[in-house]
Amino acid sequence: MSSRVVLLGPPGAGKGTQASLIAEGGAGAHIASGDLFRKHLGEGTELGALAKTYMDKGELVPDDVTIRMVLERMEEPDARDGYVLDGFPRTLEQAKALDAALEDQGRGIDAALLIEVESEELVRRLAGRWICRRCQAPYHEAFSPPRTTGCCDSCGGELYQRDDDKPDVVRARLETYERQTAPLVGYYESQGKLARVNGQQSVERVTEDLEAAFGA
Ligand code: ADP
Ligand code: AMP
Numbered sequence: 001m002s003s004r005v006v007l008l009g010p011p012g013a014g015k016g017t018q019a020s021l022i023a024e025g026g027a028g029a030h031i032a033s034g035d036l037f038r039k040h041l042g043e044g045t046e047l048g049a050l051a052k053t054y055m056d057k058g059e060l061v062p063d064d065v066t067i068r069m070v071l072e073r074m075e076e077p078d079a080r081d082g083y084v085l086d087g088f089p090r091t092l093e094q095a096k097a098l099d100a101a102l103e104d105q106g107r108g109i110d111a112a113l114l115i116e117v118e119s120e121e122l123v124r125r126l127a128g129r130w131i132c133r134r135c136q137a138p139y140h141e142a143f144s145p146p147r148t149t150g151c152c153d154s155c156g157g158e159l160y161q162r163d164d165d166k167p168d169v170v171r172a173r174l175e176t177y178e179r180q181t182a183p184l185v186g187y188y189e190s191q192g193k194l195a196r197v198n199g200q201q202s203v204e205r206v207t208e209d210l211e212a213a214f215g216a
Contacts, residue, residue: 035086
């Protein structure tokens, strides 16, 4: 069943891992703002170069360019009926812009799902994360290793470690999350759309809890 779902949670909580599983389960398109920025970076666009200056410091890319990029992506045919938003919105301004765009279509999001994980565990997860250069699938060298070292299970692409998963940038990203993104929890709670899920369980259990929370 297609749905319009926002995944909230700090860096390393498992948003990308879960968004792709929920999307494959039929919720709709997996739209990850970080992946969109990395795609621009890989293609050498002006937006990619701009985004990199913020990503390298663990800061957020300005709202105007981020909102435009994600809303445009949401208009593509695969996202017509449903989507799982991963990493967007990350500020109150982005959340309000999303609500306003959906309201224009007489719609709203169905649920905002918060994946909760302690900060020590987040640091461990990000330090061991490897990403597929081609399809962006995340792996962990200890918790969910690929079948062949350095090689993506699903597309065979090369795995790499993100520059912004280095410890000093991770620290900055966690601070950015607390300061700018954590307030969204109250925003969605006041709309009666927030559900909290324990992210420190197996990947399968987290998926089950998330799907139960939005009624998949
Ligand atoms: P986010 O998109 O929220 O930054 P990811 O989905 O990329 O997080 O996950 C961060 C890291 O943690 C990855 O290396 C991933 O393989 C690993 N991971 C994701 N979910 C779990 C889990 N439930 N248990 C252990 N490790 C996990
Ligand atoms: P992620 O892949 O979600 O961890 O995002 C990587 C980086 O991309 C972040 O640290 C930000 O610099 C940038 N980014 C991703 N999504 C957003 C967003 N919604 N708003 C602003 N910056 C973002």
